[in-house]
Amino acid sequence: MDDARMFDVDLRALIEVLGTNLYTGPGVYVRELLQNAIDAQTVAGRPDEPIEITADGSDVVLADHGVGMSAGTIADLLGTIGASSKRDPFGFGSTSQIGQFGVGLLSGFLVGDRIEVSSRAGGSEPVVWTGSSDGHVEMRAGERAETGTTVRIEARGDAKMWLAPDRVRTLAAEYTGMHPTPVLVNGDRVNPGVGLFGDPSGGRDAARVAFCQDEFGFTPLEMFEVDVPEAGLRGVAFVRPTGGDLVARAVHRAYVKGLLVGDVPGLVPEWAYFVRVVVDATGLKPTASREGIVHDDLFDVVAASLGDQIQAWLTGLGARPALRERFLAVHEQGVKALAAHRPELLGFVDKHCVFETNVGPMPLATFRARFDTIRYAGSIDDYRVLADVLAGRGIGLVNAGHAFETAAIRAIVAADPSMRCEPIGQQFLLSALTMPSREVRAEFDGAVHVARRAVSPFQCEVTLRAFEPESVSGLLLTDDTAQIAQDRSEMLSQTAGEPDAWLAALSAIDDGEAAPTRPSLVLNVTNPLVARLPTLADDVVAGALVRAIYSQAMLRARRSVRVAAASELDSAITLLADLATRDRIEGTSE
Ligand SMILES: Nc1ncnc2c1ncn2[C@@H]1O[C@H](COP(=O)(O)OP(=O)(O)OP(=O)(O)O)[C@@H](O)[C@H]1O
Numbered sequence: 001m002d003d004a005r006m007f008d009v010d011l012r013a014l015i016e017v018l019g020t021n022l023y024t025g026p027g028v029y030v031r032e033l034l035q036n037a038i039d040a041q042t043v044a045g046r047p048d049e050p051i052e053i054t055a056d057g058s059d060v061v062l063a064d065h066g067v068g069m070s071a072g073t074i075a076d077l078l079g080t081i082g083a084s085s086k087r088d089p090f091g092f093g094s095t096s097q098i099g100q101f102g103v104g105l106l107s108g109f110l111v112g113d114r115i116e117v118s119s120r121a122g123g124s125e126p127v128v129w130t131g132s133s134d135g136h137v138e139m140r141a142g143e144r145a146e147t148g149t150t151v152r153i154e155a156r157g158d159a160k161m162w163l164a165p166d167r168v169r170t171l172a173a174e175y176t177g178m179h180p181t182p183v184l185v186n187g188d189r190v191n192p193g194v195g196l197f198g199d200p201s202g203g204r205d206a207a208r209v210a211f212c213q214d215e216f217g218f219t220p221l222e223m224f225e226v227d228v229p230e231a232g233l234r235g236v237a238f239v240r241p242t243g244g245d246l247v248a249r250a251v252h253r254a255y256v257k258g259l260l261v262g263d264v265p266g267l268v269p270e271w272a273y274f275v276r277v278v279v280d281a282t283g284l285k286p287t288a289s290r291e292g293i294v295h296d297d298l299f300d301v302v303a304a305s306l307g308d309q310i311q312a313w314l315t316g317l318g319a320r321p322a323l324r325e326r327f328l329a330v331h332e333q334g335v336k337a338l339a340a341h342r343p344e345l346l347g348f349v350d351k352h353c354v355f356e357t358n359v360g361p362m363p364l365a366t367f368r369a370r371f372d373t374i375r376y377a378g379s380i381d382d383y384r385v386l387a388d389v390l391a392g393r394g395i396g397l398v399n400a401g402h403a404f405e406t407a408a409i410r411a412i413v414a415a416d417p418s419m420r421c422e423p424i425g426q427q428f429l430l431s432a433l434t435m436p437s438r439e440v441r442a443e444f445d446g447a448v449h450v451a452r453r454a455v456s457p458f459q460c461e462v463t464l465r466a467f468e469p470e471s472v473s474g475l476l477l478t479d480d481t482a483q484i485a486q487d488r489s490e491m492l493s494q495t496a497g498e499p500d501a502w503l504a505a506l507s508a509i510d511d512g513e514a515a516p517t518r519p520s521l522v523l524n525v526t527n528p529l530v531a532r533l534p535t536l537a538d539d540v541v542a543g544a545l546v547r548a549i550y551s552q553a554m555l556r557a558r559r560s561v562r563v564a565a566a567s568e569l570d571s572a573i574t575l576l577a578d579l580a581t582r583d584r585i586e587g588t589s590e
Pocket residue numbers: 032036037040064066067068069077078083084085086098099100101102103104105106148149288
């Protein structure tokens with residue numbers, strides 16, 4: 001044992017490590033001092049005595065009415081990094097204390113080079129201890145008359161901002177906002193008792209709304225309580241009054257024994273984007289920085305339970321129609337998005353979330369009661385083209401083209417194998433619509449030929465069908481694959497001759513491929529305008545008519561009309577107008 005030695009601790013290096021790796025910023029020293037003071041007053045049984053802070057930018061002084069420390073205690077605890085009285089189950093350690101690591105006081109060195117602790121424990125002489133960031137400590141007799149402790153930190157030149165009165169006031173208010181012990185900064189109380197969890201009478205609800213406004217920046221649509229008794233956790237969930245950002249992680253507020261820990265990732269499930277939660281727990285363990293919570297088994301129990309409680313509130317809306325309506329008015333899309341990931345929500349979405357259908361807006365459950373199969377269009381374009389025509393044929397169609405809807409429908413169907421479901425693309429129409437009789441087809445033979453030529457600049461096929469409503473002259477079917485192929489060939493033709501290796505490679509691949517499916521213009525032979533096509537002797541006139549029908553079909557599908565197509569259509573319509581004028585002039589001269 002002769003060469004046994006103690007570690008020599010380089011305190012400055014240790015503080016550097018704490019400052020850069022443990023804490024998020026130097027301001028945490030306020031919390032650490034407050035926490036020690038609150039712990040000491042809790043042990044002394046004087047939780048209601050005020051803790052007084054004075055700050056003037058050069059010094060910060062914090063005085064408590066706690067148990068205080070004797071010279072022996074100070075020597076054991078403050079001079080030893082990592083020593084804490086709060087871990088000893090047989091000493092004055094108690095679950096009501098917050099500290100445990102024995103490093104909190106060191107955080108004072110993040111803002112000052114010298115910490116002075118003047119203290120007196122019941123039945124002991126007063127004592128003054130000073131510690132310097134160079135590792136030097138000393139102790140002398142004090143003069144303090146009352147039991148308790150006063151800590152003074154002298155600001156280091158570069159850290160004065162952290163001791164400025166406003167900064168200290170803000171930090172103290174934030175950390176102790178929920179704590180019943182009065183905290184005074186330069187004489188003013190900064191934590192006038194939020195009382196979120198108290199008696200329902202006595203303005204508790206108003207305090208909750210005010211808290212939500214201050215901390216989360218909104219007036220809640222609704223508030224509900226959450227609690228996890230095994231972790232001594234109480235909380236309130238605030239429902240957001242506007243749609244949320246589904247991608248950004250929601251920020252919540254967690255307190256342990258009344259002191260702010262901060263936002264704790266993983267405590268509230270990420271899918272619960274529509275609430276902000278504040279909780280205070282006695283059983284959860286803060287991490288050493290006190291800016292997070294240790295992910296132990298209890299943490300997992302709490303996280304699961306909070307998720308279940310939020311979900312139970314959501315599904316409970318099933319029985320609260322007025323609130324449900326207000327909630328869904330802002331969160332329906334988000335809840336549909338969740339359904340694909342939370343099987344427990346599928347029933348709610350199925351029964352209460354409204355989808356656009358070609359027989360009116362309704363929940364899927366209602367739609368299913370009417371049609372056995374959930375036919376849905378996965379894009380808004382498809383839905384627009386298909387909705388009326390399928391409705392005319394008694395086929396129900398759901399618009400699943402908005403974000404998340406297809407995934408929600410698929411999840412609902414996957415959860416119940418007895419449900420029937422069919423995604424419908426525009427090409428479905430070709431099989432669903434009646435092929436005209438052989439005679440009609442023969443009659444239109446020449447007209448179809450002319451029509452193909454007329455729309456060939458638009459890379460489009462022409463097909464005949466007979467369908468209701470007869471007011472629809474033509475439908476433009478543009479399934480995604482055809483659309484992509486068309487976009488690509490246009491892009492390649494525009495960039496032909498450009499020395500871009502990637503485009504050249506693309507065009508080489510395309511050359512080798514079979515002709516892609518093309519968009520189709522479906523002419524409705526029951527439409528009076530289309531019915532006139534075979535009777536027109538002049539191919540130019542017939543072609544102009546077809547292009548006019550094409551333009552109508554395009555508008556119907558709400559496609560944007562490209563420049564080349566637009567000028568073709570203009571010339572077709574001009575031609576028709578010229579002809580109409582000529583007919584009228586000829587008719588007048590006759
Ligand atoms: N204001 C105070 N009054 C009485 N005792 C105190 C006071 N401040 C510190 N102590 C004593 O000094 C010990 C060390 O304090 P320190 O802040 O370094 O760590 P801690 O509070 O025990 O744990 P943690 O690192 O988790 O904060 C405490 O355990 C406590 O016994």
